[in-house]
Amino acid sequence: MGQPLLKEDHETVGKLLDELRAKLRREADVKTIYEMLDTVWARLAVHIRAEHLCLFPALLEASRALFDGQGEHAPSHAEVINAVERLRGDHDLFMRELGVGVNTLRGLLSDPQGHDAKAELEGVRRAVESVAARLEEHNALEEEQVYSWAQQLLPDEEAQARLAADLERELANLPPRFNDRNSPA
Ligand SMILES: [Fe+2]
Ligand SMILES: [Fe+2]
Known part of the structure; x- marks a missing residue:
């Protein structure tokens, strides 16, 4: 639901992300891993931007406008604030960790002799694994709770349809390099 x-x-x-993890596990060449990591990073950034620009403001505004007890089983404004804060913290961590990995691989590509490629790739692999584990929990919180709050909090179907249209527009707003590859069907 949601x-x-x-x-x-x-x-x-x-x-x-699974494709990237498989490439890191089987120690594909640096350029292949770099392109895949860059794709995951940019693609996740689009998803996060849609949540920041459309979903979170809609939930925060609707929960602020709702009087206590007005929406049965609906979360309070404080609950929404707490959840959004936690999700934002995760988003910052995902972008930071993946961004560090992208920079590490750029360094490896531009100066292969000046780096310990094996050790640096292992560092990237670990960072990606830790992002993947945290992302699983993050997505579960969103799918099991936060995404369904829109139905409980938004005042009517029109507001819900507006949110869905805003999200659709943002998710379709992919960087130009996605035009040829990995576009969602
Ligand atoms: Fe999220
Ligand atoms: Fe999400």
Whole structure:
């Protein structure tokens, strides 16, 4: 339940992330790993931007406007604030960790002799594994709880349809390099 577009997008990003993890495990060449990591990083950034620009403001505003007890089983404004803070903290961590990995691989590509490639690739592999584990918990919190809050909090179907349209537009707003590869069907 909840936001089907965002849930589908978790699957799309998850498949790309699994591909990246497989390439790191079987020690593919640095350029291949770099391109895959860059794709995962940029694709996850699009998903996060849609949540920041559309979902979170809609939930925060609707929960602030709701009087206590007005929406049965609906989360309080404080609950929404706490959840959004936690999710934002995760988003910052994902972008930071993957961004460090992208820079490490760029360094390896531009100056292969000046680096211990094996050790640095192992560092990237560990960072990607830790992001993958945290992302699994993060997505579970969103899918089991936060995404369904939109139905409970937004005042009517019109507001829900507006949110869905905003999310669809943001998720389709991929960087130009995605035009040829990895675009969601
Ligand atoms: Fe998220
Ligand atoms: Fe998400």
